[in-house]
Amino acid sequence: MRDLVIRAPDDFHVHFRSGPGLEKFVRRTAALFDRALPMPNTLPPLADAATLRAYAASVRAAAPDLDLVLSFKLLPGMDTETVRSLAGAGARVGKYYPAGATTHSSDGIREPGEIREALAAMEDAGLVLSVHGEDPAAPVLERERAFLPVVRGLLDDYPRLRIVLEHLSTREAAEFVAAGPRRLGATVTAHHLSFTTDDLAGRALNPHLYCKPVLQDAAHRAALRKAAAACERVFFGSDSAPHPRDRKESGSIPPGIYAAPVALPLLAAAFEEEDALDRLEDFASARGASFYGLPPNRSRVRLVRETWTVPDEVDGAVPAAAGSALAWTAERV
Numbered sequence: 001m002r003d004l005v006i007r008a009p010d011d012f013h014v015h016f017r018s019g020p021g022l023e024k025f026v027r028r029t030a031a032l033f034d035r036a037l038p039m040p041n042t043l044p045p046l047a048d049a050a051t052l053r054a055y056a057a058s059v060r061a062a063a064p065d066l067d068l069v070l071s072f073k074l075l076p077g078m079d080t081e082t083v084r085s086l087a088g089a090g091a092r093v094g095k096y097y098p099a100g101a102t103t104h105s106s107d108g109i110r111e112p113g114e115i116r117e118a119l120a121a122m123e124d125a126g127l128v129l130s131v132h133g134e135d136p137a138a139p140v141l142e143r144e145r146a147f148l149p150v151v152r153g154l155l156d157d158y159p160r161l162r163i164v165l166e167h168l169s170t171r172e173a174a175e176f177v178a179a180g181p182r183r184l185g186a187t188v189t190a191h192h193l194s195f196t197t198d199d200l201a202g203r204a205l206n207p208h209l210y211c212k213p214v215l216q217d218a219a220h221r222a223a224l225r226k227a228a229a230a231c232e233r234v235f236f237g238s239d240s241a242p243h244p245r246d247r248k249e250s251g252s253i254p255p256g257i258y259a260a261p262v263a264l265p266l267l268a269a270a271f272e273e274e275d276a277l278d279r280l281e282d283f284a285s286a287r288g289a290s291f292y293g294l295p296p297n298r299s300r301v302r303l304v305r306e307t308w309t310v311p312d313e314v315d316g317a318v319p320a321a322a323g324s325a326l327a328w329t330a331e332r333v
């Protein structure tokens with residue numbers, strides 16, 4: 001098979017940032033995706049209705065045809081009224097960042113009791129809880145596994161709350177989701193399906209493959225590929241997270257991979273290696289919309305078997321796989 005035409009994909013986890021880069025990052029995603037869920041760990045965070053409205057307006061100005069699923073950042077002590085006003089401003093998702101787990105999360109949550117009121121309000125309003133599932137107190141490669149009991153507790157304590165565990169990185173997390181209730185979903189990135197700790201640090205350290213949760217070994221990647229191909233509540237979120245080149249090549253490198261420019265080619269290669277190209281559309285363009293209760297996208301994207309070399313810099317950031325040859329390209333039909 002040469003080309004593969006699929007329904008235009010959704011990106012249910014992407015960082016557009018705020019400030020001067022925003023327009024380029026939004027347009028990069030809108031070039032191939034019909035819908036996106038922009039993450040709220042911007043500076044300042046999306047945590048009140050006015051800030052969320054202004055942010056949504058700037059994203060829409062950059063790409064009027066991109067459908068948005070808006071999210072806000074849960075902050076300790078957030079009250080019912082704030083959650084309701086965020087829902088009134090269009091938010092469908094509240095994001096839980098454990099304090100210190102990742103980029104721009106120092107204002108995050110230390111334990112779920114800090115957001116009891118907000119979670120109850122989200123459950124009542126039918127909002128989805130999106131979770132960065134890592135315990136920053138655990139060793140770096142153990143953090144996702146260490147956080148699973150917290151997710152278990154959230155499922156138990158809020159029996160009607162819909163929860164998405166973001167960017168799965170381990171077999172245990174994939175199994176946890178597969179064994180969970182229908183109201184538990186998960187995203188997987190293209191980089192966690194493509195790369196391992198050895199690509200990050202096995203030869204020379206590649207800061208452009210440094211993200212949270214950190215890439216794991218090939219056995220975990222294999223489990224993620226199986227889940228992405230077969231689990232009906234596992235869907236695509238790129239976690240495309242650009243940082244300026246000078247910060248990614250500094251002495252204190254922030255986590256985050258600029259994945260948007262290579263996400264679909266990486267996905268096609270990973271699914272092809274699994275002999276699962278026929279499941280790619282389901283993963284990238286169907287299951288997430290169905291989990292979020294949204295209609296499927298109408299336009300189409302074509303994946304073409306055509307080797308190209310990923311540029312060193314795109315939109316002022318270094319993309320994943322910069323300088324490497326990829327076997328697929330993607331274009332709108």
Ligand code: NCD
Binds near residue numbers: 102210211241242
């Ligand atoms: C993300 C970022 O840079 O905002 N970084 C990352 O490594 N994934 C935040 C996040 O989703 O954890």
Ligand code: ZN
Binds near residue numbers: 013014239241
């Ligand atoms: Zn992210």
